[in-house]
Amino acid sequence: MARPKQTTSPNRRRQILEQAAGLFKTNGFNATTMRQLAEQSGMEAASLYNHISSKEELLREICCTVANDFNAHLLQLEADDSCASRKMEAIIRFHIHMLLTRYNDVYVSNRDWKHLKEPWLTNFLNQRKLYENRLAAIIQQGVDAGKFKPVHPHVAVLTILSAVRSIEYWQRSKKAISSKQIADDLVMLLLKGLEQ
Amino acid sequence: MARPKQTTSPNRRRQILEQAAGLFKTNGFNATTMRQLAEQSGMEAASLYNHISSKEELLREICCTVANDFNAHLLQLEADDSCASRKMEAIIRFHIHMLLTRYNDVYVSNRDWKHLKEPWLTNFLNQRKLYENRLAAIIQQGVDAGKFKPVHPHVAVLTILSAVRSIEYWQRSKKAISSKQIADDLVMLLLKGLEQ
C-alpha cells in the first residue's frame, strides 16, 4: 500500500488552531510563543509554518469565526417575527451558549482582537459596531412598543454584552452551580432587574 | 542660590506611573516597551531605572492602588446601616465613578493583573475574591429581606461587576450621552431590569 503523501493536512491545522486558542486564552496573544505552541503540537517551531503563515493568522481565524457565528445567529433572529423581549432573551442565551461551548475562542476574540493587523482590525471593529447597532435597533423597537424602559438603546446593549461576559468567570472556577441556573439568573437579572 | 540636588523625585516617579498607565491601557502590558515609556517621559530607557525597579513594579502599583480604593469604599459602606438596595446602588455608582475618573488605572487593573508576579498575583486574586464575597453577602441580605429576587448571590455579583465595565466602551468613544445618563441607565437596568 502506498503511504499517502504527508502534505499539510487540514486536520493538523485545525488541531494547531485549537491549541493556539487555549494558549492565547491562558497567556494572552503576545505572551504566547510559537515555541510553546509547537511543543503542545508535538513539533518544532519552524514546522508550524508548514500549516500556517503567521502567528497573527491564528488569531485572525479565531476572531473571524466567532464574529461570523454571532452575525449568522442575529441575521436568523432578525427574520423572526417574535417580540423584542423574546429576541433579547434569545440573544442573551445565545451569547451564554457560545461562551459555554466555545470558551477559548470567544474569550480570546473578546480580549485579543486588538492585536489583529490591518485591514482585519478595522474590519473586525466595523463588524462589531454593526452588530451592536442591530441589537440597539431591537431594543429601540421594544422601547417604542412600550415593552422596555426608556433607556438609551446603546447603553442597554453594552450593558448586556458586558454582563454576559461574567460567564467567563464561571467557566474558570468550576462552582457548584449548573450552567442552566447561571443562564436563567442572568436572563432574569437583565430583563427583570435585581430588585423584587 | 544652591541648585537642589537632582535625586530621584517622587513627582517624577508619579509622572512616569501615569504615562505607564496610559501606555498599558492602549497597548497592553506586554506590548508596552520601556523604550516607549522612556520616550514619553523624556529620557532614555536606562534612566527609568533611577525611578523604578522594574516594569512589573509599575503594574503592581497600579493594581494595588485600585484594589485598595475599592476595598476602602466597601469597608466604609459596610459600616453604614442603609438597606441592601441602597448599598448596591452606592457600589454600582462607585464603580462607575472610578471608571470615569481613573479610566486608565482601572482598565489596566481589570485586564492586566495576570502579569503580576508572585506573591502579588496571589495576593491580588485573594483580595478580589474577598471583595466579591462581601458583595455577595450584601445581596444575600437583600434576598433574605425579600427585597431582592432569589438569585444566586455570586451570579448577581459577577453580573453586576461585569455590566459596570461597559463604561469602558463609553469612555473610549466620546458619544453624545452624558456620564450621568449612562450611570442612571446602568443603575436602573441592573436594579429594575430592561423590561417595563
Added chain:
DNA sequence: CCTACCGATCGGTAGG
C-alpha cells in the same frame, strides 16, 4: 517535519 540560524527587540545592568 527538522536543523541551523537570522535580524530585531526586549528588560535590565555597568559605570560613569
Added chain:
DNA sequence: CCTACCGATCGGTAGG
C-alpha cells in the same frame, strides 16, 4: 540622567 551594551528570546526563513 546618559552611553554602551548584554543575555535572552522572539517570529520567522533557508534549505533540505
